[in-house]
Amino acid sequence: MKLLLLSDANSIHTLRWLESLSQHGFEIQLFSLFEPNQDSIKKYNKLNIKIISPDLRSKIKDLKQPNLGKMRYLKSIFLLRKTIKYFKPDILHAHYASSYGLLGLLSRFKPYILSVWGSDIYYFPNKNLINKLLIKLIINNSDKVCSTSYAMREIIEKEYKRFDIKVVPFGVDVDLFKPSTNHNKNFTVGTIKSIDNHNGIDCLLEAAKLVIHKHNKNINFLLVGEGSLKKEMQQKTIDLHLEDKVKFTGFVQHEKVIKYYNQLSLFVAVSTRESFGVSILEAAACGIPSITSNIGGLKEVNLNNETGILINPDNPEKLAESIINLFENENLRSKFGINARKRVIKKFNWKDNVNQMIDIYNNYS
16 A cells, blocks of 8 residues: 655654554555654665655744745645656655645645644644634544544534544553663653653753752752753753753653653653643653643543552642652552553554554555
């Protein structure tokens, strides 16, 4: 079966899908609006996957903000149609509704499958009415729509009146992500997420201040990732006199990130918006309990008082209290960690998720 994926070549999620699907005999080409970086090129070459790209990165001033440069998205439709003509795919699968989904719609190719990722449903449609109508058009003209979470499926059902959404979680390789036999003696609380406004890093640092300075607990904090607020959060760490207790690692490649999960005693993700929460599942697969916000897809990946603790976002006092609770109660922490891994194996095993997607493809072949 020939499969044409429309997705960002530099996304670890795209790479994981292609790595797994290529092992099942699919002939795959990837259409990406942006050229892959050198590290990604090496990985795609090993998979023998051809990348087609108009390479728009240098032509768009700000990828995160609306601007006239983004009209170049629409010009890439001609290259996409040329790719379809020569590759002759059996299925076109667009990942992310508000860019690749639009291209998939404009290509007029059938069958056309759409996967929604998060901000394309939570953020983009709420900017203005035109965006919302565009997402509605894309969703309602796709042959099949897939969502990583039930939370996003509920939004699509409510806002766009489409009721045949297939939930295919973005799960975890439980053979790769597993508990370490080398236990870290230092109690370490951490997060492995981008250091951006919606990920609650400010709240985590405020909680760290309470844990260390008010309650005098000997706890370390580890922040893994890059982001727009990294320098600001590093300065905040200094201002709060936490520099001896908080470590920033910067960007870590996905294949190396497991080392950092296994340095943690407790994972924290107090995001203000979250479509799913793969990092929480990766931590869970390593037997690490989590404290997360009680919003969006986080309620699906972390069960309160079973695999961890759910709290309201933007509440550093409650976060500090929850950290101290699990710091002082090793038996409860261990119980949550064991439950978390068992649940990932049962419900979020990546191999099972890939097979779910293949079943969808087979229905359209």
